[in-house]
Amino acid sequence: MPRVSQEYLDTRRRQILDAAAVCFARDGFHATSMPDIFTEAGLSAGAVYRYFPSKQAIFDALMGSAMHPVHQALRDAAKLEPPLQIPEIIDLIHREMITSLNTENATSLLVQFWAEAMRAPRIREAQQQGIAELHELLLVLLQRLRPDEEIGPDRAWALIALSQGTFISQTVLRANTLSTESLVNELRLLL
Numbered sequence: 001m002p003r004v005s006q007e008y009l010d011t012r013r014r015q016i017l018d019a020a021a022v023c024f025a026r027d028g029f030h031a032t033s034m035p036d037i038f039t040e041a042g043l044s045a046g047a048v049y050r051y052f053p054s055k056q057a058i059f060d061a062l063m064g065s066a067m068h069p070v071h072q073a074l075r076d077a078a079k080l081e082p083p084l085q086i087p088e089i090i091d092l093i094h095r096e097m098i099t100s101l102n103t104e105n106a107t108s109l110l111v112q113f114w115a116e117a118m119r120a121p122r123i124r125e126a127q128q129q130g131i132a133e134l135h136e137l138l139l140v141l142l143q144r145l146r147p148d149e150e151i152g153p154d155r156a157w158a159l160i161a162l163s164q165g166t167f168i169s170q171t172v173l174r175a176n177t178l179s180t181e182s183l184v185n186e187l188r189l190l191l
Contacts, residue, residue, distance in 0.1 A: 009051075012043075012047070012051065013051050015041055015043070016037065016041050016043065016048055016051055016052065016058065017058065017061060017062055017065075018041075019037055019040035019041035019042075019043075020032070020037045020040070020041075020055075020058045020059070020062060021062055021106075021109055022040055022105070023036045023037055023040050024059065024062070024108075024109055024112050025105030025106070025108040025109040025112070026105060026108070028112060029055075029059055029112050029115075029116060032055065033055070034048070034054075034055055037055070037058065059116070060123075060126075062109070062113075063113045063116075063123065063126065063127075064126060065100075066097075066100060066109075066110070066113065066130075067097075067100075067130040067133070067134065068100070069096045069099070069100035070093055070096040070097055070100065070134065071130075071133055071134065071137060073092055073093075073096045074089075074092070074093070074134070074137040074138070074140075074141065075137065077089070077092060077141060078137070078140050078141055078144060083141065083144040083145045084141060084145070085145070086145075086159065086162075086184050087179070087180040087181035087183075087184045089138070089141055089159065089163075090159075090162065090163045090166055090180045090184070091180050093134075093163050093167075094163070094166070094167050094170070094171065094180075097110060097167065098171070107171050107172055111172060113127065114127070131160065134160060135153070135156045135157065135160060136156075138156040138159050138160065139151060139153065139155075139156045142155055142156060142159065162183075162184070162187065166180055166183055
């Protein structure tokens with residue numbers, strides 16, 4: 001039997017993850033079946049099961065990799081001159097969240113991750129680790145933005161809250177058409 005390259009294996013794995021992302025975003029995690037994923041991927045059951053033993057394993061792989069591009073973009077942003085301003089940081093996070101999942105319905109998929117975190121402690125713990133890393137990266141960016149101030153951890157939590165609220169109102173509910181910069185300016189006025 002001929003050996004297949006690592007590149008082939010990685011491409012096939014990505015094909016399965018992309019197909020599952022489409023299914024989960026469109027139909028939800030619980031309503032998606034493994035046959036739905038086989039069909040969307042254009043692969044046999046055996047081909048999919050070679051890479052993932054279950055629908056949960058596919059979901060976990062998608063969720064586990066979803067924040068990596070966001071984290072990397074923030075690491076890269078920490079090297080930029082001049083430092084990013086708050087609205088630019090929030091926009092960067094949103095842009096990476098939407099584009100990193102390789103599906104038109106990335107927002108729906110992100111909401112599926114959050115919903116499953118409410119139900120499953122193991123998923124919640126994984127999400128908490130991702131948020132903790134996000135928090136640390138934001139602290140670095142905030143310190144660069146205000147090098148003469150002592151930046152406490154609560155400021156990064158406030159930025160995460162602002163970012164998530166903005167994401168939900170702009171992207172999930174599509175109820176807010178204000179730019180992120182306008183929202184940040186309004187928040188400054190309120191506070």
